[in-house]
Amino acid sequence: MKQQILVIYKSVTGFTEQYARWIAKELDCQAMDLREVSAKTMAGYQLVIFGGRIHAGVVDGLKQVKKLFEKSTAGKLVVFATGATPNTAGEMIEETWKNNFTPAELEHIPHFYLQSGCGMKKCRWVIN
Ligand SMILES: Cc1cc2nc3c(=O)[nH]c(=O)nc-3n(C[C@H](O)[C@H](O)[C@H](O)COP(=O)(O)O)c2cc1C
Secondary structure (H helix, E strand, C coil): CCEEEEEEEECCCCHHHHHHHHHHHHHCCEEEEHHHCCHHHHHCEEEEEEEEEEECCEECCHHHHHHHHHHCCCCEEEEEEEECCCCCCHHHHHHHHHHHCCHHHHHHCCEEEEECCCCHHHHHHHHC
């Protein structure tokens, strides 16, 4: 029998992982790093929640997750993204979603944005 919910995250400086762990705690389910997840892992769940950081407009890991999800027989995919963009910048956030989802995906995949920050110390190597 399928388990109910799996939270997956891709995180470099820790913000997305923290959100994923909070969500998993609230939902009383497991949070896993995307690196540990296969289509076979996903197949065991009715609902998969994926969280990725926004990196230069791209939701990091989303392409990979969409492919894994298609291969798996998991029931439903929900996506959240974290970024330094303020929550109030609605148009900018909508634009990001449009660049990361097809029109059909925009309609069928529930998605939401969570503001984070920029962990300059940890991500210095990313900027250089
Ligand atoms: C090189 C770089 C590019 C970024 N691009 C964006 C962006 O396009 N939009 C945004 O909202 N945040 C952007 N950010 C901020 C990150 O998305 C934010 O710090 C994110 O929550 C980091 O997630 P993590 O701690 O899970 O790795 C960028 C950060 C860096 C270092």
